[in-house]
Amino acid sequence: MDDIGIIAVGGYNEMGRNMTAVHVGGDIIIFDMGLRLDQVQIHEDVEIERMHSLDLIKIGAIPDDTVMKGVDGTVRAIVCTHGHLDHIGAISKLAHRYRAPIIATPYTIGLIKQLIKSERKFPAENELVEMNAGETKEVSKNLSIEFIRVQHSTLDCVFIAVHTPRGILLYANDFKMDRTPTLGEPPDIKRLKQIGKEGVFLMITESTNAAIVGKTPSERIAKDLLNDVLIGTEETESGVIVTTFASHIARIAATLEIAKKMDRIPVLMGRSMDKYVKLAAKMGYIQLPENLKIYGVRKNIDKAFTRIASEGKEKYLPIVTGHQGEPGAVLERISMDNTGYRIENGDKIIFSANVIPTPSTRANRYVLETKLKMRGARIYDGVHVSGHACKEDHWELLRMINPEHVIPAHGNIVMHGSYIEMAENTGYVLGDTIHLLRNGEELVLG
Numbered sequence: 510m511d512d513i514g515i516i517a518v519g520g521y522n523e524m525g526r527n528m529t530a531v532h533v534g535g536d537i538i539i540f541d542m543g544l545r546l547d548q549v550q551i552h553e554d555v556e557i558e559r560m561h562s563l564d565l566i567k568i569g570a571i572p573d574d575t576v577m578k579g580v581d582g583t584v585r586a587i588v589c590t591h592g593h594l595d596h597i598g599a600i601s602k603l604a605h606r607y608r609a610p611i612i613a614t615p616y617t618i619g620l621i622k623q624l625i626k627s628e629r630k631f632p633a634e635n636e637l638v639e640m641n642a643g644e645t646k647e648v649s650k651n652l653s654i655e656f657i658r659v660q661h662s663t664l665d666c667v668f669i670a671v672h673t674p675r676g677i678l679l680y681a682n683d684f685k686m687d688r689t690p691t692l693g694e695p696p697d698i699k700r701l702k703q704i705g706k707e708g709v710f711l712m713i714t715e716s717t718n719a720a721i722v723g724k725t726p727s728e729r730i731a732k733d734l735l736n737d738v739l740i741g742t743e744e745t746e747s748g749v750i751v752t753t754f755a756s757h758i759a760r761i762a763a764t765l766e767i768a769k770k771m772d773r774i775p776v777l778m779g780r781s782m783d784k785y786v787k788l789a790a791k792m793g794y795i796q797l798p799e800n801l802k803i804y805g806v807r808k809n810i811d812k813a814f815t816r817i818a819s820e821g822k823e824k825y826l827p828i829v830t831g832h833q834g835e836p837g838a839v840l841e842r843i844s845m846d847n848t849g850y851r852i853e854n855g856d857k858i859i860f861s862a863n864v865i866p867t868p869s870t871r872a873n874r875y876v877l878e879t880k881l882k883m884r885g886a887r888i889y890d891g892v893h894v895s896g897h898a899c900k901e902d903h904w905e906l907l908r909m910i911n912p913e914h915v916i917p918a919h920g921n922i923v924m925h926g927s928y929i930e931m932a933e934n935t936g937y938v939l940g941d942t943i944h945l946l947r948n949g950e951e952l953v954l955g
């Protein structure tokens with residue numbers, strides 16, 4: 510039987526720029542092609558759309574796929590698990606080098622289309638193939654891929670099961686074991702248990718939150734937290750602003766629901782809010798309230814803020830971009846008093862997001878909060894639950910899937926270390942059945 514090679518292209522030394530390739534016989538499948546945004550943001554005036562992939566590789570913003578030159582075989586498919594930029598953000602820069610279709614769920618394909626459209630340097634002419642969770646597709650004589658529904662922190666997320674002559678390979682990035690999601694269905698546990706029984710020879714899975722003890726709370730808990738903070742105050746006249754991930758459609762839908770209870774008009778502000786939420790509504794994943802306003806362009810955002818300030822902040826609930834302190838995002842401009850919405854003593858800023866644990870985002874966030882506080886804002890931090898599995902979720906998945914081999918991905922070496930420790934407790938042995946890979950390395954399993 511053919512050996513199976515796993516190439517860790519990106520995302521094994523860091524959070525971001527995920528890309529893994531697997532070759533079986535002469536067939537290659539690529540999982541994800543992501544961006545590492547913080548490596549872009551530390552360089553001022555970087556316009557990704559106009560940059561060459563080799564320059565982006567040099568600054569560590571996209572996976573260094575030059576390692577693929579040494580791999581024998583034909584790429585049969587580029588398959589993406591979900592629409593976060595650390596999984597699809599490099600497609601417009603790298604996919605054109607492979608004559609292979611890009612396969613993903615409908616919402617993810619919608620986002621990929623937008624990325625390809627805004628690209629200025631390379632033409633990605635790959636065929637785009639929509640596939641739903643629960644479906645299977647043959648990509649070569651020996652290989653077929655299957656999508657299995659999971660929950661995470663955006664829409665339409667899946668695991669990819671590759672059926673090979675050697676058994677099943679499960680690419681399990683990113684996920685949480687949420688049995689009570691507020692949007693969409695819970696993970697397809699039944700199918701996961703089944704493939705565990707059918708025989709999985711390798712699982713590649715994220716290690717992002719493997720060090721965090723316990724279980725990641727359901728998105729239902731995040732909705733309760735938000736409700737508690739937004740409804741549970743006697744000071745109902747102040748300005749209130751919510752900031753969260755634009756791609757977190759379930760969280761935004763919850764915020765819109767609560768805005769109705771507060772009797773405030775919801776306003777979505779920021780380029781990415783415009784992009785992700787409008788696409789989700791257009792594709793029928795959510796229904797937007799009739800009084801909702803969405804502003805993506807700076808000029809319109811500023812005009813709307815001026816109107817809100819004159820009509821009375823207490824009538825509105827702005828939901829804005831910028832929770833990581835990204836320069837130029839709406840909340841950062843509010844903190845600089847650049848928008849027409851002047852923060853006054855007692856105005857509330859609700860962070861429905863965690864701080865992405867990289868030094869540059871931590872620094873940006875610190876500066877942002879300090880500026881907001883200097884203007885008198887009250888900060889509500891951590892009104893959030895993670896979209897990533899914690900240690901006990903990993904334990905559960907590992908025992909359910911029971912793979913012969915496991916590789917932690919989507920994290921730095923500390924995160925992988927935590928995952929390895931957990932896996933060792935279930936009986937895996939480092940270097941034998943659990944493997945630590947660094948960017949650029951290949952592991953061959955006989």
Ligand SMILES: [Zn+2]
Pocket residue numbers: 591593661683
């Ligand atoms: Zn993700």
